[in-house]
Amino acid sequence: MKWIGVALLAASFLLPPVFAGDYYINLASQILIAAIFALSLNLLVGFGGMTSLGHASYLGVAAYISALLTSRYGFGHGMAAIVSIAGTTTMAAFFGVIALRATGLGFLMITLALSQVLWGLAYRMSNLTNGDNGIAGLTRPAPFGISLDSPASFYWFALIVASFAFLMMATFVSSAFGSSLKGVRDQPRRMAALGFNPWLVRWITFIYAGFWGGVSGLLYVYYNKYIHPTSLSTTSSAEALLGVIAGGSATLGGPVVGAALVLLLKNYASAYIERWNMLLGLVFLFIVLVMPTGIVPALSRLTMGLRGGSR
Amino acid sequence: MQFWIIQGLNSLSLGGLLFLLSSGFSLIFGLMRVANLTHGAFFMLGTYLGATALRSWDGLNIWVTALGAGIAVAAIGGLFERLVLTRLKTNPLGQVLVTLGMSFIISDACLMLWGGDSIPVPTPQNLQSPTRVLGFVFPTYRLVLVGCAIGAAIVLYFLLERTRLGAMIRAGVDDRQMARAVGIPVSNLFTVVFCLGAGIAGAAGVLGGPILSAYPGLDADMLPLALIVVILGGIGSLLGAFVGSFIIGFIYTFGTALFPELAYIILFLPMIFVIAFRPQGLFGRLSA
Amino acid sequence: MTPRTPDHALEIIDLKKAFGGLVVTQDISLAIRQGERRLIIGPNGAGKTTLFNQISGDLRPNSGQIKLFGTDVTQFAAYKRAHFGLSRTYQIITLFPGDTLEHNVTLGLLGLRPSRWQMWRPLSFYGDLATEARRTLDAVGLLHLAEHPVSDIAYGEKRRVELAMALAQKPRVLLLDEPLAGLSNTERTQVKSLIASIPRETTVLMIEHDMDTALDLAETITLLNYGRVIVDGYRDAVIADERTREVYLGV
Numbered sequence: 027m028k029w030i031g032v033a034l035l036a037a038s039f040l041l042p043p044v045f046a047g048d049y050y051i052n053l054a055s056q057i058l059i060a061a062i063f064a065l066s067l068n069l070l071v072g073f074g075g076m077t078s079l080g081h082a083s084y085l086g087v088a089a090y091i092s093a094l095l096t097s098r099y100g101f102g103h104g105m106a107a108i109v110s111i112a113g114t115t116t117m118a119a120f121f122g123v124i125a126l127r128a129t130g131l132g133f134l135m136i137t138l139a140l141s142q143v144l145w146g147l148a149y150r151m152s153n154l155t156n157g158d159n160g161i162a163g164l165t166r167p168a169p170f171g172i173s174l175d176s177p178a179s180f181y182w183f184a185l186i187v188a189s190f191a192f193l194m195m196a197t198f199v200s201s202a203f204g205s206s207l208k209g210v211r212d213q214p215r216r217m218a219a220l221g222f223n224p225w226l227v228r229w230i231t232f233i234y235a236g237f238w239g240g241v242s243g244l245l246y247v248y249y250n251k252y253i254h255p256t257s258l259s260t261t262s263s264a265e266a267l268l269g270v271i272a273g274g275s276a277t278l279g280g281p282v283v284g285a286a287l288v289l290l291l292k293n294y295a296s297a298y299i300e301r302w303n304m305l306l307g308l309v310f311l312f313i314v315l316v317m318p319t320g321i322v323p324a325l326s327r328l329t330m331g332l333r334g335g336s337r
Numbered sequence: 338m339q340f341w342i343i344q345g346l347n348s349l350s351l352g353g354l355l356f357l358l359s360s361g362f363s364l365i366f367g368l369m370r371v372a373n374l375t376h377g378a379f380f381m382l383g384t385y386l387g388a389t390a391l392r393s394w395d396g397l398n399i400w401v402t403a404l405g406a407g408i409a410v411a412a413i414g415g416l417f418e419r420l421v422l423t424r425l426k427t428n429p430l431g432q433v434l435v436t437l438g439m440s441f442i443i444s445d446a447c448l449m450l451w452g453g454d455s456i457p458v459p460t461p462q463n464l465q466s467p468t469r470v471l472g473f474v475f476p477t478y479r480l481v482l483v484g485c486a487i488g489a490a491i492v493l494y495f496l497l498e499r500t501r502l503g504a505m506i507r508a509g510v511d512d513r514q515m516a517r518a519v520g521i522p523v524s525n526l527f528t529v530v531f532c533l534g535a536g537i538a539g540a541a542g543v544l545g546g547p548i549l550s551a552y553p554g555l556d557a558d559m560l561p562l563a564l565i566v567v568i569l570g571g572i573g574s575l576l577g578a579f580v581g582s583f584i585i586g587f588i589y590t591f592g593t594a595l596f597p598e599l600a601y602i603i604l605f606l607p608m609i610f611v612i613a614f615r616p617q618g619l620f621g622r623l624s625a
Numbered sequence: 626m627t628p629r630t631p632d633h634a635l636e637i638i639d640l641k642k643a644f645g646g647l648v649v650t651q652d653i654s655l656a657i658r659q660g661e662r663r664l665i666i667g668p669n670g671a672g673k674t675t676l677f678n679q680i681s682g683d684l685r686p687n688s689g690q691i692k693l694f695g696t697d698v699t700q701f702a703a704y705k706r707a708h709f710g711l712s713r714t715y716q717i718i719t720l721f722p723g724d725t726l727e728h729n730v731t732l733g734l735l736g737l738r739p740s741r742w743q744m745w746r747p748l749s750f751y752g753d754l755a756t757e758a759r760r761t762l763d764a765v766g767l768l769h770l771a772e773h774p775v776s777d778i779a780y781g782e783k784r785r786v787e788l789a790m791a792l793a794q795k796p797r798v799l800l801l802d803e804p805l806a807g808l809s810n811t812e813r814t815q816v817k818s819l820i821a822s823i824p825r826e827t828t829v830l831m832i833e834h835d836m837d838t839a840l841d842l843a844e845t846i847t848l849l850n851y852g853r854v855i856v857d858g859y860r861d862a863v864i865a866d867e868r869t870r871e872v873y874l875g876v
Contacts, residue, residue, distance in 0.1 A: 077430055127613040131372055134433065135564060136612050139605040142561060146601025200747040202740050209721060209732050216719040219681060220790070221707035221736030234744075260557070264437055271434060304445035310438025314431040315424060 039185060043178040051177040052249075053293060057286045058181075058188040059245045064269045064285035065195050065278070066238030071267070072275030073199055074231045075211030079134050079263050080141030083121070084239030086258030087144065088114040089247035093161045094154070103167030111240050118236020122229045141263060148255040160254030164247060174248065184245055191238055196278055198234065207231050261303070265292075268306065272313040274320025283322055342473055344590050350479035350548060352586025353486030357541035358559060359566040360493055360578045361534030367510040367573025368530050370429065371422065374436040377560030378443035379410050379535045381551070383542025385447050386410075388456045388551040390543075399461045403543040410539025411532040413443075418531040423524065440556060448553050458546030478547055485544060489537070490579050497575060506530060510573045562589065565608040571618030580619060633692070634659040634828040635680070635798050640689035642675055642852075649675045650852040653689070657845075659797075660825045664843035664860075665832045668872065672852035673832045674716060677800050680830075681713045682706045693798065708737060710797030714787045714804055716832075722776040726767060726786055729775055730758040733790035758793070765789045765819055781812025788819055792827075799823065801831040805838050817842060836873070840864075848872060 042054040067081045091110040095101035101109070125136045148155045155161065166174040174180045198204050209217045210224045218224055247253050256262065265288050273284020291309065296302045317324040362376045386406040391397055417439055425431045464478045497503035508516040509526055517523045549555060566585050570577025585604070592603035611618055633656045640653040650672040657663055665673050678684040680691055682703030691699045693709050701709070721729050731754050735741040740751065748754070762768045765785045770778055775786065784804060791799055804820065805813050820842055823829055833839035846863040848856040856866045863869055 077433075124609060124613055128616065130429075131433070132612045132616060134372075135568065136609055138564075139561075139608050143601050143605050147598075150598040150600065197747060198744050200749070201744045202735055202746075202748050202751070203742055203744040205728070205732060205748050206735065206741050212721050212723075213719050215683060215703075216715070217732075217736070218683075218703040219707060219713055220733055220794070221704050222741065223702075223704045264441075267434070301445040301449055303441040304449075307438035307441030307445070310441070311421060311435050314428070314435050314438070315421065318428055318431055 043181050048177045051181050053289075055177070055181045055184045055249055056293075057289050058184040059242055059249060060266075060269065060285035060289045061282040062188055062191045062238060062245065063242035064266055064273070064281035065192065066235045066242060067266050068270045068275055068278075068281040069195065069198070069207075069231055069235040069238070071270050072277075072280070073204065073207055073211065074228060074235075076129075076228065076232070077134050077267070078125075078137040079260065079267060080121075080137030080139070081235070081239055081266055082258050082260075082262035083137075083141040083144050084114050084118060084236045085243035085246055085262070086141075086148065086253075086255075087117060088240035088243030089253045089257060090148065090155060090161070092244055092247050093164050093253045097161060097164055103165075107167070107244055110244060111237065114240030114243070115233060115237045118233045118239075119229075121236070122232035126225060126228055126232065138260060138263075141258060141260065145255055145258040145260075148258055155255070158255065160252055162252045164251040164253070166248045166251065180249060184249070187241065187245060191241060192278075192282075195238065199278065203227070203230070265306065268310055268313070272309065272321055274322035274324075276319065277322050280320050280322040284320065287321070339473075340594075344594050345587075346475055346479050348587040348590040349583065350482040350586075351590055352583035353482045353484075354541055354545045354548070355562055355566050355586055356486045356579055356582035357489055357544070358538055359563040359570075359582055360489070360575060361537040362563045363567045363570070363572060363574065363578045364506070364530055365534040366567065368506055368513075369422075369527050370513075371432045371436065372564075373531075373534070374433060374560065375414075375417070375439040375443065376534070376538055376563055377556035377558075378440040378447075379414060379538040380542040380545070380559050381447060381556040382413070382443055383407065383410050383539030384458070384546045384549065384551040384555060385451050385456070385542075386539070387543030387546045388458045389451070391459055391461075391546070392456070396462065399543065403540040406543045407536040407540030410542075411536030414535025415528055415532040418528050422531070423527070440560070444553065444556050451551065453553055455550050455552035457550045460547040482544060482548070486579075486582070490575065493575055502529070561604070565604060567618075568608050568611050569618055571620040574618070574620040577618055577620035633657060634661070634694060635830065636690075636692040636695075637676075637680070638690040638692070640676070640679060640691065641687050642672075642679055642684060643687050648852060650679070650686075650849075653849075653852075653854055655847060655854070655857070657798075657828060657830065659828055662829045662842060662844045663831070664839050664846045665830065665849060666834075666836050666839075666846060667849035667855075669834065670851075671849040673834075673849055674802060675852075676849070677713065677802050677830075677832060681711060681800060704736075707794070711800070712791040712794050712796035712798070713800035714784075714791050714802055716802045716806065718780075718783050718787065720775045720783060720786060720790075723774060725772050725774055726762055726778070727755065727758050727771040729786055730761050730789050730793055731755065733793040734758060734761075737794055761789050761793045762786075764792075766815070779812075781808050781815065784808060784812070784816055785819065788816065792823065796827055798828045798830065801829065803832050803834060805833060805835070813838065 042051045063085055067078065070076045070078050070081070088110045091113050092106045095106040095109060096103060121140050125133055125140065128136055149157055166180065168174065169183070172179065174183050206217065206222050206227050210222060210227050214224045246257065266285070269284035269288040270281045271284070272287060273282065274280025291305060292302055295305050313320070358376065358380055362373055365371055365373045383406045386409060387402050390402045390405070391399065421435050422432060425435065460478045464481055466477060467474045468477045468480060497507060505516070505521045505526055508521060509523055513523060562585060566578060566581040569584065570579070570581025588607070589604055593600045596603065635655070635657040637653055637655040641651045642649050653676060665676065667673055675684065679686045682701060686699065689699070690697055693706065693711060696709065698706050698709060721732070731748070734754055734757055759768055759771055762771050765788060767782060767785055767789065770782065775783060788804065801820070804816055808816060820829070831839060831842065840860065843860050845858065846860050847854060848863060848869055850872050855872060856863050856868050
């Protein structure tokens with residue numbers, strides 16, 4: 027029963043370019059990008075038990091590296107992507123060593139601090155990053171010569187990348203390593219006694235999350251053809267965190283739903299209500315108070331209840 | 338020479354403001370274990386309220402304004418604590434998130450009510466003329482701010498060390514369960530402390546107005562500074578907040594003056610180091 | 626004293642642990658032969674669990690040495706000692722409540738295997754793990770509950786799962802921290818017979834607070850009080866020893 031629902035959902039992702047207009051196709055692309063970003067964050071938050079408020083670091087840095095290499099140093103997109111992801115992943119490894127010196131709130135604050143440092147650098151080192159103006163006039167890659175400039179073609183590209191990302195992260199979570207991650211989240215002492223190295227498990231996860239965050243960053247800069255320091259801001263990280271928590275951090279579908287929700291709210295609401303941040307804050311409050319485990323678990327409880335739910 | 342003295346005084350006055358801001362944060366975190374990410378917004382709200390009041394009524398006493406704004410912000414904080422935070426006692430992550438959400442709400446509300454332009458706040462008239470010391474000229478108001486911080490530190494010290502309320506707070510910081518067990522009304526204490534912290538932040542906002550002006554984003558500028566101060570100084574330690582505030586005041590002022598491009602790194606590096614290598618800070622007994 | 630022979634499974638030399646000014650264990654020296662069944666007893670606060678925590682690596686001693694089969698493991702992290710053949714259970718149940726019994730035991734099996742780093746295949750791919758896990762559950766009489774989440778089962782059954790997890794790794798040295806605590810009489814008999822059936826290759830060190838329940842499982846006994854070894858030797862000798870009576874009847 028569950029699989030039919032999942033299959034339908036998956037199939038629905040094939041619909042936008044066929045049935046919808048450009049605006050909606052673009053929106054769908056943005057949802058896919060946000061979904062990858064949220065899924066990567068959730069590896070840390072939901073499955074690793076490490077709440078980070080600085081995940082935008084990876085999205086932003088990957089985006090900036092690609093932007094700079096292609097627009098200023100004449101790199102081709104393929105090479106730029108490789109350098110960008112390699113750089114971002116290395117940065118994640120380095121940040122992980124620092125951040126994992128702490129847990130809980132300390133970890134949160136270090137991740138916040140590190141991303142603020144990057145944001146500050148992006149803002150102030152205008153010779154390099156163009157500061158508050160951002161870097162504009164970027165191009166999208168043309169894999170195998172296929173142009174991604176039309177909304178539909180970009181959407182298919184994003185869908186392929188997102189599907190791959192989802193598959194990889196889903197496998198990761200259900201793998202032996204994923205089980206050890208969840209175990210370390212729940213009972214680190216017990217896991218150590220069983221022979222697992224808790225620090226190493228966390229660090230590898232941190233790096234992997236940074237990797238996929240970087241991938242989402244590449245898609246982000248390709249889509250927007252523009253990058254600005256706000257993509258590195260705490261608000262950006264907070265929106266992703268909200269998406270994860272709102273959707274439900276214990277599941278794989280949760281972050282996707284949550285990211286979509288946040289994005290849709292942002293897009294629709296800002297057309298009618300000027301105060302997006304206030305709405306974001308209210309939604310935060312609502313979700314945390316009313317459904318702390320998130321929407322997806324709440325929905326599944328609801329459907330179980332409707333079916334007269336028992337296991 | 339002039340440069341160093343001016344920046345030195347700016348550091349001191351910033352440090353004073355930071356102490357007013359972070360003492361509340363430290364108390365709240367020490368007692369309630371809640372990292373109140375709304376704290377910057379409370380400060381900013383105070384600044385905006387003060388700005389409007391001082392610009393609308395000529396000759397309004399800044400101290401009265403600060404008190405009034407402090408009470409208003411304390412009331413908002415109290416409502417928030419009672420209606421939202423208490424329901425999340427078992428969900429520390431949730432607590433952090435709602436304070437973040439609340440900060441978004443307040444900052445957007447300020448944007449809505451006061452618009453996007455920076456609102457300068459007039460320095461109180463009786464403090465406008467500069468003070469002469471040893472042939473140097475100092476803006477009086479900044480000196481007064483330092484005096485304020487010292488005064489507030491003394492008052493808070495007395496409150497914590499010499500009153501029954503203070504004893505209860507200290508007991509709660511040390512061992513919450515034990516405090517409950519000996520009959521201390523911990524949840525009421527939480528509300529009191531949260532209001533106190535928010536109120537001090539609001540009042541500090543008014544006092545900071547003449548120096549900082551009221552502008553959107555003030556909360557995002559002040560909150561990280563408060564975080565750094567508390568982590569550096571040690572959570573739950575008033576002395577730590579005091580010393581930390583001035584250290585950060587100096588680092589930030591001289592850092593932005595001398596190396597504007599690296600300002601954020603200079604600021605956050607101490608915090609990262611402290612969390613990584615000495616989590617209890619300079620004077621604290623708890624770690625983050 | 627227990628006679629010392631060359632190949633000790635576990636050797637502890639002058640172990641000391643202090644928290645600030647509070648000394649919890651001191652001058653502890655023990656030599657445990659392979660296959661031995663040693664019981665560690667003592668009143669509350671005698672330092673028994675602190676001793677265990679130092680042996681397992683959860684705590685670092687201030688001074689002293691711990692040797693496993695001749696290798697100095699004092700500086701080893703806890704997880705490294707597991708790879709050296711050390712397993713333990715805890716006083717408080719530390720299982721994974723949301724997961725099935727089978728998954729809990731599977732984690733126990735994974736801990737020592739290189740495949741625990743595998744990220745590209747779902748865990749269910751490893752059929753042999755599942756078979757082994759079920760076999761282990763069967764050995765402790767819990768196969769019928771394999772698909773149930775741990776949160777659903779009884780306390781005594783949880784204790785047996787803990788034992789199963791520790792035994793699944795075929796440890797060379799097994800530390801049992803109050804395995805019989807909080808059990809009903811039937812449950813106690815079940816767990817005791819499980820412990821009694823542990824293969825001889827495994828050396829067993831057991832803490833029990835209540836001397837009577839664990840006596841028939843012990844060959845040798847070490848009595849701790851105030852963080853020091855008071856009496857140490859074969860069971861009957863220790864029971865008959867005057868100092869044992871002193872400690873338990875209280876001076």
